[in-house]
Amino acid sequence: MTTPWDLVVVGAGPAGASAALAALHAEPALKVLLVDRSDFPRDKSCGDGIAPHCFDELASIGVTGVEDGWTPLTDLELARGDQSVARPMARPVYVIPRQVFDARLVERAVERGAELQREKVVSIGAVSAGTFSNGTVSYENSLDEIVLNETISARIVVGADGAHSVVRAKLGLPYGRRAIAIRGYAPTPAHRRGAQVIRYGDRRQPAYAWAFDRGDGLSNIGYGELLPTDGEAPPSRTLLLDQLDRLLPGYDGTEWKGHHLPLSGWQWPQPDGRLLLAGDAAGLINPMTGEGIYYAIATGIAAGRSAVLALRGEGDPGAMHRQAVRGLLGWHLKHTWVASRLAEHPMIVDGGIRVARRDPQVFDELVELGLGDGRISGRLVRGLVTGFGRKAVSTVRGRGR
Numbered sequence: 001m002t003t004p005w006d007l008v009v010v011g012a013g014p015a016g017a018s019a020a021l022a023a024l025h026a027e028p029a030l031k032v033l034l035v036d037r038s039d040f041p042r043d044k045s046c047g048d049g050i051a052p053h054c055f056d057e058l059a060s061i062g063v064t065g066v067e068d069g070w071t072p073l074t075d076l077e078l079a080r081g082d083q084s085v086a087r088p089m090a091r092p093v094y095v096i097p098r099q100v101f102d103a104r105l106v107e108r109a110v111e112r113g114a115e116l117q118r119e120k121v122v123s124i125g126a127v128s129a130g131t132f133s134n135g136t137v138s139y140e141n142s143l144d145e146i147v148l149n150e151t152i153s154a155r156i157v158v159g160a161d162g163a164h165s166v167v168r169a170k171l172g173l174p175y176g177r178r179a180i181a182i183r184g185y186a187p188t189p190a191h192r193r194g195a196q197v198i199r200y201g202d203r204r205q206p207a208y209a210w211a212f213d214r215g216d217g218l219s220n221i222g223y224g225e226l227l228p229t230d231g232e233a234p235p236s237r238t239l240l241l242d243q244l245d246r247l248l249p250g251y252d253g254t255e256w257k258g259h260h261l262p263l264s265g266w267q268w269p270q271p272d273g274r275l276l277l278a279g280d281a282a283g284l285i286n287p288m289t290g291e292g293i294y295y296a297i298a299t300g301i302a303a304g305r306s307a308v309l310a311l312r313g314e315g316d317p318g319a320m321h322r323q324a325v326r327g328l329l330g331w332h333l334k335h336t337w338v339a340s341r342l343a344e345h346p347m348i349v350d351g352g353i354r355v356a357r358r359d360p361q362v363f364d365e366l367v368e369l370g371l372g373d374g375r376i377s378g379r380l381v382r383g384l385v386t387g388f389g390r391k392a393v394s395t396v397r398g399r400g401r
Helices: 014-026 052-059 098-112 166-171 237-247 293-311 317-342 346-358 360-371 378-399
Strands: 005-010 032-036 072-080 083-095 115-118 124-127 131-133 138-142 145-148 152-159 178-187 195-200 208-213 218-226 254-262 275-277
Touching: 005 014, 005 145, 005 293, 014 032, 014 052, 014 098, 014 152, 014 293, 032 098, 032 152, 052 083, 052 293, 072 346, 083 195, 083 346, 083 360, 098 115, 124 166, 152 166, 152 293, 166 275, 178 237, 208 237, 218 237, 237 254, 275 293, 275 317, 293 317, 317 360, 346 360, 346 378, 360 378
Parallel strands: 005 032, 005 152, 032 115, 072 195, 152 275
Antiparallel strands: 072 083, 124 145, 131 138, 145 152, 178 218, 178 254, 195 208, 208 218
């Protein structure tokens, strides 16, 4: 067995690459290995939307320019039935194919000194080891080694290996609710250039179709919905595509790929120890929107930083990572959980759209809740209550005629 790596990151998507980048930003002399079952660049089923918060997080570790060459988008339309609102967002987003975005992050990690290895991790074990020194940086603490596939030895491991994470399974953590989605690419119609469209359906919520203009003549299109938990069969590919065509007709898509989304819940578990979780492997997908790239980058960075602190002898890596993520996202996760439950009721979705149409600030708050680290505001609640009151009065008057 070779000399242990300081940090092994399983999965080289945005969460894993960000973990490697953050660790090397804090301690350039670390031995960091990125392990992924695929070569890069590689495609990944996703909506491809990159929120501005992602670039803020990357800039905090000295990574800039990954969006170069792609068009910023400012317009967003939210709709359900005959209710809709279309406004410019407070900050632009980018729609960048994961084949491009992920590869750029991996390239930056390798440039900083990480080694990329193609391998599927199938087993995780442990052996004892003594006090650690890598020849350049010495650490006072003594850490046992973690062994992956019986050949790769590591002091700390970050599991960023997606919705079917072997690292999460090793920790014995089940996933909560899941959604399923299908994604394709299609030419962008003239009337939807420069825009993002989300149109909610009437099946298990969250259930919506999307069309996000990439700015290069193509749109990322797709449909997703909550998976059943009562033993009912999951929706078929045909059903998903039928729902997409019903909600957003007129797109002739190709390159269809499906994927599961482990949705975040009320709380976020991360055990003590040296197996850390980030991104989809951590069960961090926004339960309102299915967005996960911001969570992936933010928690990947947190994992990389926690790993460095642990290697310096400053505490348990799992405990530090748990504290960091809860400090960043704890209240936000509670608010998105509540919002996702409320959104199961069509009248709440309709009310939110109506309020956002009247109030630009509420529109911005909904975007922040769905794409970043926002919370349910008093302004939104007051708007919903007022809107329901007006609707009730209107209904009563209508019945009295």
